[in-house]
Amino acid sequence: MSKMRAMVVPEPGGRFRMEERDLPEPGRHEVRLRVHACGVCHSDSMLVEGLMPGLSYPRIPGHEVIGAIDALGPDVEGWAVGARAGVGWFGGACGYCGHCRRGDAFACENIHGATGVTRDGGYATHMLALASALAHVPEALDAVASAPLLCAGITTFNALRNCGAKLGDLVAIHGVGGLGHLGIQFAARSGFRTVAINRGRDKEALARSLGAHDYVDSEASDSAQALQAMGGAKAIIATVTSAEAMQAISGGLGVNGTMMVIGAVGALTVNSLDLLGKRASVRGWYSGTAADSEDTLLFSQLNKIASMNEIFPLEEAQAAYDRMMSGKARFRVVLKIGS
Ligand SMILES: NC(=O)c1ccc[n+]([C@@H]2O[C@H](COP(=O)([O-])OP(=O)(O)OC[C@H]3O[C@@H](n4cnc5c(N)ncnc54)[C@H](OP(=O)(O)O)[C@@H]3O)[C@@H](O)[C@H]2O)c1
Numbered sequence: 001m002s003k004m005r006a007m008v009v010p011e012p013g014g015r016f017r018m019e020e021r022d023l024p025e026p027g028r029h030e031v032r033l034r035v036h037a038c039g040v041c042h043s044d045s046m047l048v049e050g051l052m053p054g055l056s057y058p059r060i061p062g063h064e065v066i067g068a069i070d071a072l073g074p075d076v077e078g079w080a081v082g083a084r085a086g087v088g089w090f091g092g093a094c095g096y097c098g099h100c101r102r103g104d105a106f107a108c109e110n111i112h113g114a115t116g117v118t119r120d121g122g123y124a125t126h127m128l129a130l131a132s133a134l135a136h137v138p139e140a141l142d143a144v145a146s147a148p149l150l151c152a153g154i155t156t157f158n159a160l161r162n163c164g165a166k167l168g169d170l171v172a173i174h175g176v177g178g179l180g181h182l183g184i185q186f187a188a189r190s191g192f193r194t195v196a197i198n199r200g201r202d203k204e205a206l207a208r209s210l211g212a213h214d215y216v217d218s219e220a221s222d223s224a225q226a227l228q229a230m231g232g233a234k235a236i237i238a239t240v241t242s243a244e245a246m247q248a249i250s251g252g253l254g255v256n257g258t259m260m261v262i263g264a265v266g267a268l269t270v271n272s273l274d275l276l277g278k279r280a281s282v283r284g285w286y287s288g289t290a291a292d293s294e295d296t297l298l299f300s301q302l303n304k305i306a307s308m309n310e311i312f313p314l315e316e317a318q319a320a321y322d323r324m325m326s327g328k329a330r331f332r333v334v335l336k337i338g339s
C-alpha cells in the first residue's frame, strides 16, 4: 500500500515529529486530498500547546489547506478525482442543518470536528476531509499563495461582511499581522474608509500599500481618541493577540459601532457606559463554513487580494511554527507540500 508523510504533534507541548503512515481510505461522504499547501496559523497553538480540554494525540495540525482530490469515498456527490479543493477550520459544517441556518456552525449536526484540532489536518502529504468541508478553488489561484485565505482570509472577510458597516463607513483593522494584512485588503476593496492600527511605524508603508487610507501608531497616540477624531469607527476588526491592546481601542467605536473580536485573547474588560452611550457592541467572530470560504476565494481572485507568505517545506514544520509564533513572519507562514 502507498504511504503518506505527516508532521504530527505527539503530545501537548511536544515537538513536531515526521511520521510515515499508510494512506487512509476515505469513508462515507469523505474524500482524500493530496495536499499542495497548508498555512500555519496562530490557532494551531491550541493543538500544539494543548490549550483546549479533551484533545487526543498524536494529531496532525493544519486548517488552511489547498489540494486536489485523489480518492472519493462512498456517497460523495458533486466532487471528482482531480478537482482542486480547500479545507478550513470546520471539519464539515454542512451549511444546511438547523444550527448552520441559524449561524451556529459550532453546533452543526454534521460537523465532525475541527480540522487540524479534533480531526487530522494538512501538515501532511494527504488528508481526509468530509465533502461538506470542501470549497472549490478557482484555477487562477496559486495553492501556496492562497492557502491562508482558508482561515486568515475567510475570518476577516466574513467579519467585515457581517460587521454592519456600509460603503464609505470608517472601519479600523486593528493589528497588521497575518489576519490584519488581509483584513486591510478586504476592507479597502469593499469600499470602506479603512484605517490600519498597529504598534510603531514599521508596518505603516505596507499597510498603506495594501489599501489603508489612514494609519494609527498605537504607541505614539491614543488609538481610541484617534478614531474618535476621525468620527468614530463603525467597526473595529480586532485581530491583535493582546487583550490590553483590544481594550484600549474599544473606546474608538462610533454610534452603533461594533468591535468584531477575532484575536483569541481570553478575558476582556470594556466600559459599559461607553457602550450603552453609543449603543455600541462587542461581538465575537469565528471563521465560517465552506460556502464562506468559496466566497472569500472568489472575492480574492476578482479583487487581486493575496496573502504575503514565508514558505517552508513540510519537513520544516517545527521551524515554520516557531517562526509564526515569534510574531516576526511577514505575514503568513505556509508549508509547500506537493503539486
Ligand atoms: N476568530 C477566528 O476564527 C480566528 C481565526 C484565525 C486566527 N484567530 C486568532 O487571531 C489572532 C491573530 O492571528 P494572526 O495570525 O494575525 O497573528 P499575528 O500574525 O501574530 O499578528 C498579531 C498582531 O497582534 C499585534 N500584537 C501582538 N501583541 C500585541 C500587543 N501586546 N499590543 C499590541 N499589538 C499586539 C501584532 O503587532 P506587532 O506587529 O507590533 O507585533 C500583530 O499586528 C490570534 O489570536 C489567532 O489565534 C482567530
Ligand SMILES: [Zn+2]
Residues within 6 Å of the ligand: 041, 042, 043, 044, 063, 089, 151, 152
Ligand atoms: Zn486559523
